[in-house]
């Protein structure tokens with residue numbers, strides 16, 4: 001049998017690690033470069049929802065997540081500063097696990113399968129044949145004049161009325177869900193006002209929400225884990241198509257679905273799975289790189305185009321202050337609207 005060619009994966013987030021695991025399960029030599037180290041906290045709602053769970057099951061990783069302490073989520077409730085929906089059943093269950101635990105568990109699995117993992121190593125060469133870009137979202141300082149940034153921290157002593165609580169306000173939104181270790185992940189997306197500096201104190205205030213809001217009440221007795229605080233700026237909320245990229249991209253390196261959907265991790269898992277078979281064929285010498293890269297891009301666009309379009313509109317609705325109460329009222333009274341918004345964005 002001919003020697004299989006090695007694949008280099010740049011970026012050891014969820015997309016890169018899942019691809020690495022899938023390739024190693026099929027005997028393909030794989031080397032992964034990760035600029036950071038494991039374990040580490042990341043800005044993420046830590047709410048895994050959508051078809052990516054089926055990917056995890058097919059790759060035998062769902063059990064790994066369960067063993068790592070993933071918590072099931074079956075209900076959700078939405079809040080504006082003055083209105084709320086009743087607690088509703090999610091049309092399909094989600095899993096919640098801290099990225100601190102999740103990324104480290106996948107990295108360990110990749111190494112155990114014989115993958116070559118280099119931590120603390122930033123790839124600065126040209127992308128080309130046999131190299132996959134899984135480097136995450138592309139930074140963008142401003143989008144239509146607005147600067148977006150994300151914050152997250154784990155807290156204990158937070159009583160929740162639903163497994164997922166989404167709190168929306170004119171500044172953005174904050175999601176709360178239970179994760180492993182009995183903690184609650186508090187994660188938000190916000191826009192920065194012109195001239196505003198967002199220091200550590202403002203970050204805590206933003207995550208706690210405006211005084212008197214349901215979010216502020218929920219976090220009244222919260223004890224934050226200082227080590228889990230993290231922030232990310234320069235978020236781009238504009239959708240891109242995979243075929244528009246020259247490199248072979250997976251996960252957020254293709255595009256970042258609006259975080260409000262809680263579907264970004266799912267896309268990372270799904271896109272990694274879609275890339276496996278073309279990359280195996282390339283590794284075996286059955287197809288050229290010129291065929292491999294566009295084949296993966298087409299698979300990804302076919303899988304994600306529809307949900308990205310719906311997500312763009314949902315996000316616009318959620319982030320427009322004058323529409324926030326309307327949205328919560330709709331979600332409170334219309335089961336059809338609630339299910340449709342959920343299903344179309346995953």
Ligand SMILES: Cc1cc2nc3c(=O)[nH]c(=O)nc-3n(C[C@H](O)[C@H](O)[C@H](O)COP(=O)(O)OP(=O)(O)OC[C@H]3O[C@@H](n4cnc5c(N)ncnc54)[C@H](O)[C@@H]3O)c2cc1C
Nearest residue numbers: 011013014015035045046047123136150251252262264265
């Ligand atoms: C505020 C917010 C809330 C979110 N909430 C949710 C949620 O609840 N549910 C959900 O499903 N999704 C959520 N997401 C989205 C989710 O976090 C991402 O979609 C997911 O992390 C994408 O995985 P990835 O592997 O593509 O990228 P990442 O997880 O970002 O990983 C990319 C990796 O590449 C490494 N890297 C980058 N450049 C290089 C280089 N040159 N060399 C080596 N390594 C490099 C980085 O260090 C990083 O580890 C949220 C996002 C934000 C911003």
